[in-house]
Amino acid sequence: AQSVTQPDIHITVSEGASLELRCNYSYGATPYLFWYVQSPGQGLQLLLKYFSGDTLVQGIKGFEAEFKRSQSSFNLRKPSVHWSDAAEYFCAVGRNQAGTALIFGKGTTLSVSS
Amino acid sequence: DADVTQTPRNRITKTGKRIMLECSQTKGHDRMYWYRQDPGLGLRLIYYSFDVKDINKGEISDGYSVSRQAQAKFSLSLESAIPNQTALYFCATSDSGQGTYGYTFGSGTRLTVV
Numbered sequence: 001a002q003s004v005t006q007p008d009i010h011i012t013v014s015e016g017a018s019l020e021l022r023c024n025y026s027y028g029a030t031p032y033l034f035w036y037v038q039s040p041g042q043g044l045q046l047l048l049k050y051f052s053g054d055t056l057v058q059g060i061k062g063f064e065a066e067f068k069r070s071q072s073s074f075n076l077r078k079p080s081v082h083w084s085d086a087a088e089y090f091c092a093v094g095r096n097q098a099g100t101a102l103i104f105g106k107g108t109t110l111s112v113s114s
Numbered sequence: 115d116a117d118v119t120q121t122p123r124n125r126i127t128k129t130g131k132r133i134m135l136e137c138s139q140t141k142g143h144d145r146m147y148w149y150r151q152d153p154g155l156g157l158r159l160i161y162y163s164f165d166v167k168d169i170n171k172g173e174i175s176d177g178y179s180v181s182r183q184a185q186a187k188f189s190l191s192l193e194s195a196i197p198n199q200t201a202l203y204f205c206a207t208s209d210s211g212q213g214t215y216g217y218t219f220g221s222g223t224r225l226t227v228v
Contacts, residue, residue: 006156009154034216036217036219042221043204043219043220043221043222044157044204044206044217044219045219046216046217049216090156090157101147101159101162101170101172102147102159102217103159104149104156104157104158105156106154106155106156107154107156
């Protein structure tokens with residue numbers, strides 16, 4: 001069965017600094033991979049997704065993520081964090097075929113300091 | 115209007131009561147899902163449905179039931195609510211077509227069982 005690990009429960013980054021949120025997955029074949037963001041009191045919004053092809057994917061709000069098969073990772077990055085990026089971030093994995101639902105990691109809470 | 119609407123937004127109920135959470139969508143998606151979110155545990159899958167005649171249990175289905183009344187409606191019931199079912203519940207939808215695998219989430223229902 002597939003699974004997702006987000007090793008960092010809480011990260012604090014200074015405004016303007018770069019950000020990397022880690023995500024490791026467990027799945028035997030090439031997975032579908034996603035990053036979602038949840039602002040306080042809100043639902044979840046899709047930041048980006050990877051299905052196949054170029055391993056560096058661009059998303060909304062200046063985020064990008066890189067799929068590394070050898071490391072079973074799909075880390076989320078942003079070159080310069082803004083205070084509005086403070087939120088909870090979830091990595092999710094799905095099988096690359098019909099018939100499954102997404103499995104989510106436990107989330108990483110990002111705080112942005114001024 | 116929101117693409118995925120959950121009602122109610124907030125609900126307080128007593129232990130032992132039956133409660134139904136409703137989800138409706140205007141996305142035209144065939145797949146619908148119920149997740150619950152607890153602090154530190156991320157989102158965990160309760161039930162999912164890939165079409166009106168298809169219902170599948172997720173990882174934490176005990177104590178819950180669902181009904182897919184139409185393609186656009188997917189309800190979650192707690193037959194006899196207990197305090198550890200206090201959580202934030204999310205409905206999500208997705209399209210089974212290739213390349214459109216990402217979910218659209220509702221805004222959530224915050225349920226408190228006292």
